[in-house]
Amino acid sequence: MANHKTSNASQTTREAQELLSVRHLKTYFPIKSGVLQRVTGYVKAVDDISFKLYPGQTMSLVGESGCGKTTAGRTILRLTPKSAGDVLFEGKDIYQLDAQELRALRPQMQLIFQDPYSSLSPRMPVGEIIAEAPRQHHIVPKAQFDAYIDKIMKDCGLQPYHRDRYPHEFSGGQRQRICIARALALNPKFIVCDEPVSALDVSIQAQIINLLMDLQAQYNLTYLFISHDLSVVEHISDLIGVMYLGDLVERGTKKEVFARPLHPYTQALFSAIPVPDPDYKMNRIILEGSIPSPANPPAGCKFHTRCRYCMAICKQQVPPSYEVEPGHVVNCHLYAGSPVVDDLVGSDDMEQQLTREKLAASGDIAAGAATARGQLSAEEIVSETLKEEARADSQGAVLDRGRKWMQEREQQLERMQADRRQVETAAAALQDEAAPAVRPDDSSKTEESLK
Numbered sequence: 001m002a003n004h005k006t007s008n009a010s011q012t013t014r015e016a017q018e019l020l021s022v023r024h025l026k027t028y029f030p031i032k033s034g035v036l037q038r039v040t041g042y043v044k045a046v047d048d049i050s051f052k053l054y055p056g057q058t059m060s061l062v063g064e065s066g067c068g069k070t071t072a073g074r075t076i077l078r079l080t081p082k083s084a085g086d087v088l089f090e091g092k093d094i095y096q097l098d099a100q101e102l103r104a105l106r107p108q109m110q111l112i113f114q115d116p117y118s119s120l121s122p123r124m125p126v127g128e129i130i131a132e133a134p135r136q137h138h139i140v141p142k143a144q145f146d147a148y149i150d151k152i153m154k155d156c157g158l159q160p161y162h163r164d165r166y167p168h169e170f171s172g173g174q175r176q177r178i179c180i181a182r183a184l185a186l187n188p189k190f191i192v193c194d195e196p197v198s199a200l201d202v203s204i205q206a207q208i209i210n211l212l213m214d215l216q217a218q219y220n221l222t223y224l225f226i227s228h229d230l231s232v233v234e235h236i237s238d239l240i241g242v243m244y245l246g247d248l249v250e251r252g253t254k255k256e257v258f259a260r261p262l263h264p265y266t267q268a269l270f271s272a273i274p275v276p277d278p279d280y281k282m283n284r285i286i287l288e289g290s291i292p293s294p295a296n297p298p299a300g301c302k303f304h305t306r307c308r309y310c311m312a313i314c315k316q317q318v319p320p321s322y323e324v325e326p327g328h329v330v331n332c333h334l335y336a337g338s339p340v341v342d343d344l345v346g347s348d349d350m351e352q353q354l355t356r357e358k359l360a361a362s363g364d365i366a367a368g369a370a371t372a373r374g375q376l377s378a379e380e381i382v383s384e385t386l387k388e389e390a391r392a393d394s395q396g397a398v399l400d401r402g403r404k405w406m407q408e409r410e411q412q413l414e415r416m417q418a419d420r421r422q423v424e425t426a427a428a429a430l431q432d433e434a435a436p437a438v439r440p441d442d443s444s445k446t447e448e449s450l451k
């Protein structure tokens with residue numbers, strides 16, 4: 001009993017330390033058509049994502065364009081309304097706050113935009129762009145205000161004399177520094193960085209990423225970093241979340257996800273990372289099949305239309321979240337033997353309504369007829385179908401496929417390491433051979449022979 005109390009108490013403390021907790025978050029945009037503009041469906045931009053962030057962490061959301069990364073960031077900041085789920089910031093549900101409470105919270109949750117050109121007013125001098133919001137929110141006393149803005153600008157690599165200049169007088173990298181200073185001046189705890197370097201060239205990207213990391217260390221900032229550039233993500237992240245068609249299909253620490261990507265989509269994504277070695281043979285996984293529409297995603301696993309490991313169960317059942325190793329969670333039936341950590345099937349009214357719509361629109365004549373006759377409920381039909389599929393493709397076979405893939409992946413990693421060792425040994429041997437030709441003591445001999 002005492003132990004139970006202690007574990008409850010420690011869990012409460014852990015929850016109290018969480019900066020951000022996103023639970024089953026969904027953002028659906030209605031599709032309206034006809035003269036009466038009736039809602040005929042939904043674009044499921046974010047479809048049931050859950051994760052937690054602790055102070056000082058950086059979590060990166062990666063995935064193809066249109067997978068819902070930006071919408072997730074905006075919904076977390078309450079800039080785009082949610083359809084379901086909760087967003088808790090320091091234990092407070094931000095969607096339950098009234099206008100006054102939300103205004104008080106705003107400085108603590110900031111956003112850095114993708115495009116530094118269009119996110120700055122061309123008519124305001126830089127000093128005013130940075131100072132406007134802290135003045136409104138009374139971040140520092142009036143007497144210290146100018147010194148505070150100068151310090152923020154200096155921390156972001158800008159000079160105090162830049163205050164009177166206008167955005168068009170700056171380069172792309174400097175403009176992004178202005179955007180960072182504008183967010184930082186509000187003394188935030190959490191910043192959503194929405195592709196902050198994708199509009200910049202590579203050398204400037206490195207400067208901005210290093211600046212963000214320095215500021216994080218200095219101000220104990222927490223970032224949600226949205227990007228599709230995996231090399232940038234590898235540099236800055238603590239945690240990685242991989243999104244596909246609105247789902248968070250894999251999440252874990254950077255080390256785990258990069259060393260052992262588990263989800264077939266993550267494997268395909270990571271196989272495209274270029275290796276700076278001309279002799280290295282890339283084993284790129286090409287995804288076949290078209291990307292489904294988020295307005296009409298496939299049943300079961302949304303990735304099944306493009307997955308090379310697709311099984312019968314994948315077409316019927318949404319994969320739950322399996323914790324394959326501590327903190328490394330994947331939504332894929334290949335890992336069916338691992339413990340389930342979360343129930344991704346929503347239980348709210350909207351989800352039930354959409355499930356009914358999906359069943360009605362599925363064109364399954366037998367199911368439709370049976371439902372109409374009242375012989376079987378829609379849920380019973382689905383469970384009957386699943387039982388049949390499970391018989392055809394037993395769980396043992398599923399686990400074998402998962403294990404086989406993991407072995408292949410480990411062998412592939414070993415081969416890569418062996419190749420690299422071979423190249424390093426050859427390079428060292430070449431250097432040893434070349435060394436006597438340039439040795440300083442031999443120079444006299446070389447000169448003599450030339451004479």
Ligand code: SF4
Pocket residue numbers: 263264265301302303304305307308309310311314319331332333334
């Ligand atoms: S659940 Fe099935 S279709 Fe989806 S990623 Fe896993 S193996 Fe592929």
